[in-house]
Amino acid sequence: MHYVQAKSILSKNNSMNLYRGCSHGCIYCDSRSNVYNMQHEFEDIEVKQNSLELLRKALQNKKEKCVIGTGSMTDPYIPQERKLRYLRRSLELISQYGHGFTCITKSDMVLRDIDLFEKINSNAKAVVQMTLTCLDDEVSKIIEPNICTTNRRIEVLETLHDAGIPTVVWLCPILPYITDSPENIGGIIDRCADVGVNGIVCFDMGMTLRDGNREHYYDNLDKHFPGLREVYQEKYGTRYSIPCPKRNELMKLFNRKTREYGLLNKPEEIFSYIGKIPSKKKSVQTKLF
Numbered sequence: 006m007h008y009v010q011a012k013s014i015l016s017k018n019n020s021m022n023l024y025r026g027c028s029h030g031c032i033y034c035d036s037r038s039n040v041y042n043m044q045h046e047f048e049d050i051e052v053k054q055n056s057l058e059l060l061r062k063a064l065q066n067k068k069e070k071c072v073i074g075t076g077s078m079t080d081p082y083i084p085q086e087r088k089l090r091y092l093r094r095s096l097e098l099i100s101q102y103g104h105g106f107t108c109i110t111k112s113d114m115v116l117r118d119i120d121l122f123e124k125i126n127s128n129a130k131a132v133v134q135m136t137l138t139c140l141d142d143e144v145s146k147i148i149e150p151n152i153c154t155t156n157r158r159i160e161v162l163e164t165l166h167d168a169g170i171p172t173v174v175w176l177c178p179i180l181p182y183i184t185d186s187p188e189n190i191g192g193i194i195d196r197c198a199d200v201g202v203n204g205i206v207c208f209d210m211g212m213t214l215r216d217g218n219r220e221h222y223y224d225n226l227d228k229h230f231p232g233l234r235e236v237y238q239e240k241y242g243t244r245y246s247i248p249c250p251k252r253n254e255l256m257k258l259f260n261r262k263t264r265e266y267g268l269l270n271k272p273e274e275i276f277s278y279i280g281k282i283p284s285k286k287k288s289v290q291t292k293l294f
Contacts, residue, residue: 039217
């Protein structure tokens, strides 16, 4: 872990990253890609030391209430957050200035801050987004080794729902020949419905690979799924988009089951839902992500 002084903290779309890099160890992580020009080892977490000061100033200067988002590049609930509490203190600021909040995470540490989600939700809006990829906990421990299993995350979603916190699931990435079975996809959707999620984001059935994360992914295939690297290389070459062989069948399953359960399933509708502060709370929404 190392510290840097950041020049700004909020993007024009109201997203932030308090940390850069991650120690969850997910074998497929796109944030490892060379395109992001990270100048340090991925597991050497970069901490934006002045982020809270920058966030306070940014929130003070906002004329309209908005939803602040985090987690698109780095899970905000990395282990270092337990001690540093940058996200916790950010939530306190967001609540203080009456804005909304959303995050994408895989960690059950999110339950630590349920009191602040409730407080934010009472005045604006708080939505927790959770990534789910594989119901088989043994496989989950391989592809996402340093974070809680999918079934634990589903328990977290249920706890949040019971507390009145809206939740959204990211059903991605789907790893060809590993997690792309109808049983896995259908099972995740069933469990999401059981615990009251509001919607499921799934752009397509597949994943992405590019320079930086491709090599890391293939090294892990060699370690845990011998022979699968060669299948990928023959079928996909160096393509960025890696669709599952049965993508059409799986997308039909996804659309059918989410419709039957009444879950939001179109990304644009889900993002609109996340970013919209209810008018009864006398706030005006600015664009999120």
